[in-house]
Amino acid sequence: MPDTPVKVIVDLSKPKGQRESIVPLTAEEIAERDAMAIEAQAEQEAREAEEAAKVAAKESAIAKLTSLGLTEEEALALVG
Amino acid sequence: MQLIETIEVGSGGAASIEFTSIPQDGVDLVLVFSCRTDNATVHLSTYVTFNSDTSANYDWLFLRGSGTSADSVSVSGDTKGWVGYIPGSSSTANTFGNTAVYISNYTSSAAKSFSSDNANETNAASVRMAIDASKWSGTDAISSIQLFGSSDNFVQYSTASLYKITAD
Numbered sequence: 001m002p003d004t005p006v007k008v009i010v011d012l013s014k015p016k017g018q019r020e021s022i023v024p025l026t027a028e029e030i031a032e033r034d035a036m037a038i039e040a041q042a043e044q045e046a047r048e049a050e051e052a053a054k055v056a057a058k059e060s061a062i063a064k065l066t067s068l069g070l071t072e073e074e075a076l077a078l079v080g
Numbered sequence: 081m082q083l084i085e086t087i088e089v090g091s092g093g094a095a096s097i098e099f100t101s102i103p104q105d106g107v108d109l110v111l112v113f114s115c116r117t118d119n120a121t122v123h124l125s126t127y128v129t130f131n132s133d134t135s136a137n138y139d140w141l142f143l144r145g146s147g148t149s150a151d152s153v154s155v156s157g158d159t160k161g162w163v164g165y166i167p168g169s170s171s172t173a174n175t176f177g178n179t180a181v182y183i184s185n186y187t188s189s190a191a192k193s194f195s196s197d198n199a200n201e202t203n204a205a206s207v208r209m210a211i212d213a214s215k216w217s218g219t220d221a222i223s224s225i226q227l228f229g230s231s232d233n234f235v236q237y238s239t240a241s242l243y244k245i246t247a248d
Contacts, residue, residue: 005093005094005095005233006092006093006094006095007094007095007096007097007098007226008087008089008094008096008097008098009098009100010085010087010097010098010099010100010242011100011101012084012085012099012100012101012102012103012242013100013101014101016085019085020087022090022092022094025095032134033095033228033231036160036230036231037230037231037232040125040230040231041230041231044121044125044230047153050151051146051149051151054149054151055148055149058149
């Protein structure tokens with residue numbers, strides 16, 4: 001990958017074959033992109049953690065129900 | 081549905097793909113992309129902005145499934161609209177995520193609704209599929225669309241195609 005990230009711009013006002021240009025990102029765009037990456041990473045981690053917590057809670061509930069004598073199929077029917 | 085243009089990312093990769101000067105003679109637009117990122121993740125979010133608008137004018141809601149669970153995520157007042165997941169460098173090599181984004185009434189002077197369906201089949205245990213409902217509050221006709229991942233670059237052979245649906 002190049003050192004400076006680039007963007008592909010497709011100018012549809014131009015004839016086919018002349019529309020595509022590769023443009024290096026400006027310093028401002030790179031800074032904006034870096035900030036967005038940090039924010040997106042945090043959001044993604046939060047979502048992944050939430051998803052993992054839901055799965056863990058479900059598994060825990062099934063384990064507790066089966067320890068009470070339910071079959072796993074019965075426990076799954078209750079937990080959903 | 082008429083293909084306006086299709087683009088394939090070259091060997092250097094690209095941070096974003098932007099279609100500008102979109103013809104205004106259609107009714108709806110469809111953006112279809114098959115992309116992969118060099119970000120060290122399995123599933124990376126992708127987004128669009130319209131008319132270079134990065135104000136808090138995007139609301140979106142998606143429903144996703146991972147093969148073991150399903151949930152939904154809702155965001156209001158975002159600076160970008162979520163459209164789908166793509167595989168990253170931590171996923172199976174050479175797998176790409178497919179997404180189709182439908183943008184209704186793109187020349188209207190009202191807020192624009194758009195929706196997407198996404199499959200991030202990584203040919204491994206960790207997969208994602210999602211459907212998304214979004215709104216852009218902008219009232220200008222859509223003349224440009226930028227597609228980008230939340231970080232890093234689309235890799236070579238990623239493609240994006242823009243179609244228009246006309247009344248004819």
